[in-house]
Amino acid sequence: MDKIFFNGVEIKYKITKKPIKNVYLRVKEDHVEVSASHFVPKSFIEKFILKNAEHIIKKFENQKYYFLFGKKYLNNGIDVKELYKQKTPEIVLPFVYEYAKKMNLHPSKVSFRFNKSRWGSCSYKDSIIFNYYLAKLPVDIIEYIVVHELAHIKHKNHQKEFWSLMGEYIPDYKDRIKRLRKLEKEF
Numbered sequence: 001m002d003k004i005f006f007n008g009v010e011i012k013y014k015i016t017k018k019p020i021k022n023v024y025l026r027v028k029e030d031h032v033e034v035s036a037s038h039f040v041p042k043s044f045i046e047k048f049i050l051k052n053a054e055h056i057i058k059k060f061e062n063q064k065y066y067f068l069f070g071k072k073y074l075n076n077g078i079d080v081k082e083l084y085k086q087k088t089p090e091i092v093l094p095f096v097y098e099y100a101k102k103m104n105l106h107p108s109k110v111s112f113r114f115n116k117s118r119w120g121s122c123s124y125k126d127s128i129i130f131n132y133y134l135a136k137l138p139v140d141i142i143e144y145i146v147v148h149e150l151a152h153i154k155h156k157n158h159q160k161e162f163w164s165l166m167g168e169y170i171p172d173y174k175d176r177i178k179r180l181r182k183l184e185k186e187f
Helices: 042-051 053-062 080-103 132-136 139-154 160-169 173-186
Strands: 002-006 009-017 024-027 032-036 065-068 071-074 109-113 120-122 127-131
Touching: 002 042, 002 053, 009 042, 009 053, 024 053, 032 042, 042 053, 065 080, 065 132, 080 109, 080 127, 080 132, 080 139, 080 160, 120 139, 127 132, 127 139, 139 160, 139 173, 160 173
Parallel strands: 009 032, 109 127
Antiparallel strands: 002 009, 024 032, 065 071, 120 127
């Protein structure tokens, strides 16, 4: 494994050469894995790592901790994904049952998966998928996301009617969205 330094911080990296067009970077627990074409020189890869160094270092730091329901904990060998698999349905499903009844909007199916970019989604067949990573968020923001996805059963887009429905059940939804956006930057 090679290493490079950025502002005094050591970044270990491993290069995998593949028949690909772009350079890809994956931050692992204690190193970076870089995939690149056979024709990309090591000097280019090192510049690429340095260009992304702040992001890499932030990821390394975040991996030392985990968030559970909005609180930050030191990770002492906990399998965080397993923890989220257990805790997310425990907190999400009661909200789904409560608000499905209140709103009279019932999903055809509720499931969970790990997703990098969405907290939840609602299909045209009214099937809702929630992200296991919801367990990172404070409970009131999880509640907002559940109501948001249930509202998509009635309104498939984010038009005025959708937000009007959201306001009926989560009057402070705008504040919760702002807090969610701030938290997303921490993760």
